[in-house]
Structure formats: C-alpha cells, structure tokens
Amino acid sequence: MSRIAILGAGAWGSALALSLARRGGHDLSLWAHDPAHAAQLAATRDNTRYLPGFALPPEVRVTAHLFAVRDADVILCAMPSQSLRSVMEEIAPALTPQQVLLSAAKGVEEMTSLRMSEVMASFCPNPIAVLGGPSFAQEVAAAMPTAITIATNDDALGKLLQDDFSSASLRVYRNDDVIGTELGGALKNVIALAAGVVTGLELGHNAAAALITRGIVEITRLTIACGGQRETIAGLAGIGDLVLTCTGGLSRNRAVGIELGRGRKLAEILEGLHGKVAEGVRTTTAALGLAQQHGVEMPITEQMAAVLHHHKSPQAAIHDLMTRPGREE
Numbered sequence: 359m360s361r362i363a364i365l366g367a368g369a370w371g372s373a374l375a376l377s378l379a380r381r382g383g384h385d386l387s388l389w390a391h392d393p394a395h396a397a398q399l400a401a402t403r404d405n406t407r408y409l410p411g412f413a414l415p416p417e418v419r420v421t422a423h424l425f426a427v428r429d430a431d432v433i434l435c436a437m438p439s440q441s442l443r444s445v446m447e448e449i450a451p452a453l454t455p456q457q458v459l460l461s462a463a464k465g466v467e468e469m470t471s472l473r474m475s476e477v478m479a480s481f482c483p484n485p486i487a488v489l490g491g492p493s494f495a496q497e498v499a500a501a502m503p504t505a506i507t508i509a510t511n512d513d514a515l516g517k518l519l520q521d522d523f524s525s526a527s528l529r530v531y532r533n534d535d536v537i538g539t540e541l542g543g544a545l546k547n548v549i550a551l552a553a554g555v556v557t558g559l560e561l562g563h564n565a566a567a568a569l570i571t572r573g574i575v576e577i578t579r580l581t582i583a584c585g586g587q588r589e590t591i592a593g594l595a596g597i598g599d600l601v602l603t604c605t606g607g608l609s610r611n612r613a614v615g616i617e618l619g620r621g622r623k624l625a626e627i628l629e630g631l632h633g634k635v636a637e638g639v640r641t642t643t644a645a646l647g648l649a650q651q652h653g654v655e656m657p658i659t660e661q662m663a664a665v666l667h668h669h670k671s672p673q674a675a676i677h678d679l680m681t682r683p684g685r686e687e
Contacts, residue, residue: 360522361385363430365445366437367399367420368634369409369495370462374436376499379415381525387419387426391437391445396422408634412499424449432458432522435474438635439465439544442477450481458515460508462489464543464599465637471647473540485515489523490539490595491531492602494609501527507594508532509539531594538590541581545659546600547638548645549573550611552662553604555672557612558619565676569658570604576656580645583652611638618665619672642666657682 362378364371367390375388390396399405400420403413414420427433427449435442442463459482461474470477475486491506498504508523508530510516516532524530533539549570556565577600578591590596603609614636617627628639642663649656661679664670 359383359385360431360518361429362432362434362522363387363389363426364434364436365389365424365427365449366391366435366441366463367395367405367408368436368438369405369499371434371436372405372409372412372414373495373499374434374462375414375418376412377501377525377528378523379418380501380527381523384522386417387421387430388414389421389424389426391422391441393422396420407632409495409499425452427457428452430457432460432519434460434462435478436462439463439474439637440468440640442474443467446478446481453482453484455484458485458487458519460487460489460519461540463637464490464540464547465641466541466544466644466648468640468644471644471651473537473544475536475540485512486510486536487512487515487519488536488539488543490543490599492594492598494602494606496608498528503527503529505529505531505594505598507539509534509536509590509595511536533590533593533595535587535590537584538581538586539595541584541586542577542591542596543599544637544641545577545580545645546573546596546603547611547636548642548659548662549577549600550603550609551615551618551636551638551642551666552658554609554612554615554617555619555662555665555675556615558616559672559676561676566604570600573604573658574600576658580649580652580654580656583654584648610634610636614639624666638662639666 459478463474487510508519520530520532661675
C-alpha cells in the first residue's frame with residue numbers, strides 16, 4: 359500500500375483520486391487550495407465546481423491543509439502548472455528525502471520556461487516522476503479505458519508507480535524520458551488552441567490535419583533540442599495526447615481556440631471557464647521562451663502567441679502560416 363497525497367482538487371486531481379480509490383490498496387488524501395471548496399467536497403463528496411456527477415468515495419480524505427504531504431509516500435501534484443511553484447515553496451520544508459514527487463501538470467512555467475520537474479527539483483532533491491498521455495479527466499473518472507505513461511530516470515521507481523496507478527480501466531506504461539513526456543504534454547495544448555481556431559473559422563478537415571501534423575513537427579523539434587527523445591513524441595505523451603486534445607470535445611484548449619476563431623476576445627472566453635484552466639494560453643509564452651533559448655523555429659506557436667497576446671486576428675495568423683516561404687517537409 360502507498361500513501362498518496364493528491365495536491366489539486368480540480369477535475370484532473372479528482373479524477374486521479376477516483377481512479378486510485380477504485381484500484382484500492384492505497385491511503386488517499388485530496389488537497390484543495392480553497393478551504394470553502396474543501397469543505398464542500400468533504401460534505402457532499404461531489405466536486406460540483408470542476409467534476410460534477412462523480413462522487414468521491416469515503417476513503418478519499420479531503421483537506422485544505424498541506425500537512426497532508428507529511429505522511430505521504432507519493433505526492434501527486436495535479437494543480438495548474440502556474441501554481442506549482444507556490445505550492446512547492448510551502449511544502450518543501452516538510453518533505454523527507456524518500457518521498458516521491460509525481461507531476462501530473464501539463465504545462466511549462468510562464469516566467470521561467472521551466473518544466474514542472476525542473477520547478478520541483480529547484481526546491482528539493484527528492485525522486486521525481488511525471489505523468490503524461492491522452493487522458494480527459496471526465497473519462498478517467500468514469501472508468502473509461504485510458505492509457506498513460508509515467509516517466510522517471512529511476513527504473514525501480516517507475517515500476518513502483520506503474521503498479522500503484524494501474525487498474526482495469528487505467529493502463530500505465532513507463533519510460534525514462536522525463537523531458538519528452540513533459541514537453542509533449544505541455545506543447546500539445548498550444549497546438550490544440552490553434553486546432554480550435556481552425557475549427558472556429560470553419561476551415562475544414564484538410565486544414566485541421568495539416569495543423570496537427572505540422573504541430574507534431576514543432577513539438578518534436580523543440581523536444582529534441584531540449585534533450586528529449588523523438589520516440590516519446592511518437593507515443594502516448596506526444597501524438598496520443600496531441601490527437602486527443604486537438605480533436606476531443608472535452609478539450610478546454612481546443613474550446614478556447616474555437617471561440618477565438620469565432621471572434622470572441624480572450625478575456626471573455628477565459629472568464630467563461632469559471633476558474634477552470636486552459637494550460638495552453640500561458641504555456642504558449644513559455645514555449646516561445648524555450649524555442650528562443652534553443653534556436654528552434656515554431657511558426658504555429660508564434661502565430662498562436664500573436665493571437666493570444668498581441669491582438670492579431672486568427673484570419674491573419676492563418677494567412678501568414680499559409681504564405682510562409684516554401685520548404686522541404
């Protein structure tokens with residue numbers, strides 16, 4: 359049995375708590391940063407704010423206190439990526455060397471362009487792993503068949519976490535490419551925003567297929583430049599997650615892109631999410647920072663940043679992508 363503290367009571371953290379509870383054999387706690395949200399969850403067992411309709415079983419303890427990490431073997435960080443630093447600042451003094459940090463956040467820190475494992479490592483020397491792959495929270499919560507991957511440089515730790523998380527509805531693979539797994543999960547959100555724009559502009563299936571394919575090229579290019587592996591982007595953490603997020607109706611990033619394509623303003627769209635996060639909005643800036651550091655060309659990401667943060671029209675962004683100088687594929 360592992361003692362697992364899940365930090366983040368949004369849709370993803372709650373879905374992972376449900377999956378782990380169904381598997382059984384663990385001591386589970388779920389931390390919500392908002393005390394009122396924690397109190398509502400503890401009283402009703404229904405996460406009406408982020409994942410309604412899925413009752414948390416009684417064995418999942420809900421808390422608003424980060425002391426939940428003190429007795430945990432595994433600390434699963436499922437909060438938005440831009441919140442990880444502040445949480446790490448608070449919990450780092452209480453960590454013991456043997457505790458495992460597992461990141462389930464799919465983003466890159468906006469101001470530093472650091473991956474989530476790098477943010478964690480800047481606070482403590484603990485063992486770190488990351489979770490990736492195509493996994494909508496609602497479907498994981500509903501016990502629909504899902505395959506994910508856990509990346510760590512420690513093979514024994516990878517096998518332990520694989521066993522902890524595997525169940526009849528959640529198939530877990532493992533790999534040793536932390537960089538590729540993190541960047542695949544983060545950068546696909548940027549491409550999903552662009553795929554949503556294509557849908558919102560009603561540009562057709564040809565355009566969507568081209569956008570996704572060239573998006574894979576951008577993600578692969580930057581991943582390799584950062585030290586990740588091409589094979590990772592060809593797997594669950596790369597193409598698998600990208601296809602899901604670019605085409606699935608449950609994708610918040612795609613939904614934001616659709617509304618941008620329809621002419622709505624970003625601030626209005628984000629307000630309509632009611633506290634839910636579209637990671638790609640802020641990861642776009644971080645991705646461009648990484649691309650500049652490594653001298654990598656990312657035209658789709660550049661155009662998406664111009665639409666999100668510099669008031670460029672989606673139509674102009676598509677035109678500029680289509681009229682770039684010709685090149686070999």
